[in-house]
Amino acid sequence: MANGAQATESQRGRRGEKAAEWVRGRLGVPSLTRAGMRKAFPDHWSFMLGEICLYSFLIVIATGVYLSLYFHPTMNQVEYHGSYMPLRGQMVSEAFESTMHISFDVRGGLLIRQAHHWAALIFVAGIFVHMMRVFFTGAFRRPRELNWVFGFLLLVLGMFAGLTGYDLPGDLLSGTGLVVVNGTLLSVPIIGTYLSMFLFGGEFPGNDLVARFNTIHVLVIPGLMVGLIVVHLILVFRHKHTQYPGPGRTDGKVIGMPLRMHAVKSVGYFFLIIGVIFIIASVAQINPVWEYGPYRPDQVSAGSQPDWYMGVTDGLIRVMPGWEIRLWGHTLALGNLIPLLAGAGLFLVMGAYPFIEAWVTDDDREHHRLDRPRNRPVRTGLGAAWISAYLVALIGAGNDIVATKLHLSVNSVTWAVRIGLFLVPIVVYSVTKRWALGLQCRDRDKVLHGRETGIIKRLPHGEFVEVHEPLSQERLHMLTAHEQYQPIEPGAMGGQGSRESRTSRTRRLRARVSRGFYGEGTQIPKPTVQEYREIADGHRR
Helix, strand or coil, X not given: CHHHHHHHHHHHHHHHHHXXXXXXXXXXXXXXXXXXXXXXXXXXXXXXXXXXXXHHHHHHHHHHHHHHCCCCXXXXXXXXXXXXXXXXXXXXXXXXXXXHHHXXXXXXXXXXXXXXXXXXXXXXXXXXXXXXXXXXXXXXXXXXXXXXXXXXXXXXXXXXXXXXXXXXXXXXXXXXXXXXXXXXXXXXXXXXXXXXXXXXXXXXXXXCHHHXXXXXXXXXXXXXXXXXXXXXXXXXXXXXXXXCCCCCCECXXXXXXXXXXXXXXXXXXXXXXXXXXXXXXXXXXXXXXXXXXXXXXXXXXXCCCCCHHHXXXXXHHHHCCCCEEEECCEEEEHHHHHHHHHHHHHHHHHHHHHHHHHHHHCCCCCCCECXXXXXXXXXXXXXXXXXXXXXXXXXXXXXXXXXXHHCCCHHHHHHHHHHHHHHHHHHHHHHHHHHHHHHHHHHHHHHHHCEEEEEEXXXXXXXXXXXXXXXXXXXXXXXXXXXXXXXXXXXXXXCXXXXXXXXXXXHHHHHHHHHHHHCCCCCCCCCCHHHHHHHHHHHHC
16 A cells, blocks of 8 residues: 555646646746846845835735625616615615615625725825836836836836726715816817817717726726736846845845745735725725716716825816917817926926936936935926925915915915926925935045044143044945046047937037936035045045
């Protein structure tokens, strides 16, 4: 009996080896796994921002599948007979009725619905913060320009996914938001009316909106996002992780933990994010559609604001004067068209920035080490100015709430936002740039004179001085490892591997912008080796 069992185990082993050999010969999985296990991942907290995006997206997908089993994406009118007594007997859409059924009658439905909404908000916020980390540290430079573009597209798709999902229940708040969407579409010259008719299936509000938004929200956008995330992860794996400067860290060498250790930490982090999202969903109410009631074209929900990521567009529309002009017998509603163009331009500039900076620096080399934001004052100032413009527009989206809470006039708040949209970014840019230059001066002083110890020493002639301690070699390397670009001169090549512009006008423009980025007053020169040695020798004497 024992020999028979051993023979059976031996046969199973041979079958397993054959199966493994078959897979290895056709897919190369083991070799890829061995190569992947040798990948090093930098152990820095900022790299967890991308994992927050990924894991919250998985929660959105999982909860969305659960909700889709009970949701009816149709605008057909039915009489409500659910558990919520104040709405019984009222005519509502099937979409609204199914949302109420999920919230009050499906076991765990309200928790799943709120977790879905909170996870979506955290997903978009995670992408936004992750992109800001990438921007301020220069992680978008070659060869990662496409990764930046994919991240930008994920942000835009996430915003539209939130918009389409927000409007599915057919409540009064989402209907009020759709009025703004319809007005914005109608303001687009020539094709605006056709876009509105196509989206709503006729005159607003139409009969096909929920069904079409449901298809876009459940099928089209998630499919595109999954594809972008997969390609993004493949490129991250292909190009290696970026890392902050430090001893032993070069463009060709990454120092960090191996993949197997990183995977274990990531699994624990995934469950932590799930727990946090569901705790928030269980204690913080969001989008209570029963308080708003079903959508009616003759009513508007007071104090209505969109989710924060769409607030910039709504804020620009609210503070824009209601200007209209007539051209060739047609009316252009500038009160909606200009905010639409301004909002789109704000995001397009962010999406195109890696190519703008590459053009300015004329640098076609690969970069795998990150910048400290203080060492790129102009870039850091531009990023801070962009965020300030976004925040000011977001305040404009709640101008009525701000006026009510602070007992101010709505017109006063509106005018403050109008002025702030032009003034605040300029002030923030100037302050941030000067702040970064001040930090550079501090780093330079540390390199040359060492760290302040707090020890006061009296010299023989009576002078009191503070004793400075020389920095370690690791600290010196971190403070001096960054590269300082020089502005491009008109008609001269500014970097490696790039082609010079063909026209003199383009060359002059490029040189002017380059001086704005890296010219006089934009960076503090690094200490030279000679300066360091002279001062260090003086301290020893």
